[in-house]
Amino acid sequence: xxxxxxxxxxxxxxxxxxxxxxxxxxxxxxxxxxxxxxxxxxxxxxxxxxxxxxxxxxxxxxxxxxxxxxxxxxxxxxxxxxxxxxxxxxxxxxxxxxxxxxxxxxxxxxxxxxxxxxxxxxxxxxxxxxxxxxxxxxxxxxxxxxxxxxxxxxxxxxxxxxxxxxxxxxxxxxxxxxxxxxxxxxxxxxxxxxxxxxxxxxxxxxxxxxxxxxxxxxxxxxxxxxxxxxxxxxxxxxxxxxxxxxxxxxxxxxxxxxxxxxxxxxxxxxxxxxxxxxxxxxxxxxxxxxxxxxxxxxxxxxxxxxxxxxxxxxxxxxxxxxxxxxxxxxxxxxxxxxxxxxxxxxxx
Amino acid sequence: xxxxxxxxxxxxxxxxxxxxxxxxxxxxxxxxxxxxxxxxxxxxxxxxxxxxxxxxxxxxxxxxxxxxxxxxxxxxxxxxxxxxxxxxxxxxxxxxxxxxxxxxxxxxxxxxxxxxxxxxxxxxxxxxxx
Numbered sequence: 001x002x003x004x005x006x007x008x009x010x011x012x013x014x015x016x017x018x019x020x021x022x023x024x025x026x027x028x029x030x031x032x033x034x035x036x037x038x039x040x041x042x043x044x045x046x047x048x049x050x051x052x053x054x055x056x057x058x059x060x061x062x063x064x065x066x067x068x069x070x071x072x073x074x075x076x077x078x079x080x081x082x083x084x085x086x087x088x089x090x091x092x093x094x095x096x097x098x099x100x101x102x103x104x105x106x107x108x109x110x111x112x113x114x115x116x117x118x119x120x121x122x123x124x125x126x127x128x129x130x131x132x133x134x135x136x137x138x139x140x141x142x143x144x145x146x147x148x149x150x151x152x153x154x155x156x157x158x159x160x161x162x163x164x165x166x167x168x169x170x171x172x173x174x175x176x177x178x179x180x181x182x183x184x185x186x187x188x189x190x191x192x193x194x195x196x197x198x199x200x201x202x203x204x205x206x207x208x209x210x211x212x213x214x215x216x217x218x219x220x221x222x223x224x225x226x227x228x229x230x231x232x233x234x235x236x237x238x239x240x241x242x243x244x245x246x247x248x249x250x251x252x253x254x255x256x257x258x259x260x261x262x263x264x265x266x267x268x269x270x271x272x273x274x275x276x277x278x279x280x281x282x283x284x285x286x287x288x289x290x291x292x293x294x295x296x297x298x299x300x301x302x303x304x305x306x307x308x309x310x311x312x313x314x315x316x317x318x319x320x321x322x323x324x325x326x327x328x329x330x331x332x333x334x335x336x337x338x339x340x341x342x343x344x345x346x347x348x
Numbered sequence: 349x350x351x352x353x354x355x356x357x358x359x360x361x362x363x364x365x366x367x368x369x370x371x372x373x374x375x376x377x378x379x380x381x382x383x384x385x386x387x388x389x390x391x392x393x394x395x396x397x398x399x400x401x402x403x404x405x406x407x408x409x410x411x412x413x414x415x416x417x418x419x420x421x422x423x424x425x426x427x428x429x430x431x432x433x434x435x436x437x438x439x440x441x442x443x444x445x446x447x448x449x450x451x452x453x454x455x456x457x458x459x460x461x462x463x464x465x466x467x468x469x470x471x472x473x474x475x476x477x478x
Contacts, residue, residue, distance in 0.1 A: 012440075013440050045439060045440060045457075046417060046418055047418070047437075047439055047457040047458045047459070047473060048457065048458065049458055049468075051458075051468075051470065052455075052456055052457050052458060052470070055456045056455065056456065059456075083458075083468055084468070092363075092470060095359050095363050095364070096363040096364065096456050096470070097364075098364055328478065330440070330442075339417070346417065348463070
């Protein structure tokens with residue numbers, strides 16, 4: 001069966017606390033923390049971008065897969081913060097990791113779901129017999145305008161997944177996508193920050209797509225909420241994924257291990273799939289996972305995975321997500337944060 | 349790294365650590381065709397280890413213009429576990445952890461951007477292993 005043969009993630013070490021941002025703008029930190037259910041978020045270092053985050057995540061995925069990088073037939077990076085407007089992120093990554101030159105490479109963009117989109121296409125290549133291995137990556141150094149609600153959540157990180165047919169650690173049982181033109185969140189060309197429709201990002205956008213995708217994905221797999229050990233939904237804040245899960249009949253116990261947004265923030269293309277990565281770190285053979293992404297604009301990809309006996313052999317071969325999330329953190333002041341994110345103008 | 353041609357040419361050693369091991373045992377990451385130890389021209393291409401130790405370091409507080417935003421930062425001379433010596437910036441590490449003999453791992457990072465419209469240069473930096 002076709003499935004994941006290797007996975008890996010990377011989170012930068014830098015963090016800013018919700019209370020630090022609230023203090024800057026005169027907001028009530030307690031009310032923001034409770035409202036968004038966010039305590040802190042990751043911030044990329046000054047020498048980090050979507051490419052370096054993708055390379056670090058993909059390196060961990062290769063370590064777990066234990067395959068010759070040259071066997072990978074396709075690499076797709078999903079992100080809304082590719083460092084170049086014209087010049088692929090993927091070409092830099094393949095040359096850094098010794099993949100190719102016989103490889104199909106493309107950069108994807110679909111707000112927060114570009115990562116699961118990359119996985120979807122990589123999986124389809126292997127399933128069709130086009131190639132033996134394909135890699136899908138989602139990574140972002142997302143932007144939030146100063147003083148905007150997004151500034152509390154827009155974070156940095158990413159995950160990479162290699163799909164194959166041999167030594168599979170998690171079979172893909174079902175996939176499904178649900179998409180419509182919905183103007184809930186966007187960023188025009190050459191603009192530094194995105195804009196969003198406020199409350200319109202909720203019911204007509206996030207919940208409509210996530211709930212429809214989750215329901216049909218489960219129907220396609222002929223499964224109900226109680227058939228899953230874990231469920232992960234895109235995490236734009238802490239509250240939305242928990243509400244979506246409860247609506248679908250999932251319990252807190254099924255959601256808590258993949259719900260990493262309180263300490264990570266929203267890593268956009270790397271959000272739900274990094275929650276999935278943290279669950280793969282602890283998944284046992286036979287256990288099933290529902291993963292549903294969401295990208296504004298808008299759409300959701302649904303996946304059902306089932307762990308094989310192989311999974312426990314690879315979990316310790318690369319750093320685990322919880323270690324990256326909870327250890328070696330370096331906290332920034334608001335001043336350092338705006339300098340790191342280049343939110344202030346510097347002289348040439 | 350001054351232009352896009354040089355950036356592309358240096359990818360094998362800056363991105364992938366492709367170096368040389370000479371018959372006399374000399375290991376180098378910088379492209380060499382003659383060993384400075386014995387003059388040997390016989391070598392095999394190897395992938396240099398990304399683990400090493402700091403031999404010496406300094407803290408830069410008055411950097412060149414390209415690195416102004418990174419200041420202050422440390423630059424270290426590192427010997428990899430297979431004996432290659434190289435110079436790298438130290439990133440993601442506290443100055444108090446940067447010591448002679450400290451273990452480091454070399455990671456893929458952005459080195460500099462050539463203005464607002466030029467090439468983004470990637471390469472290796474060192475992170476202290478705690």
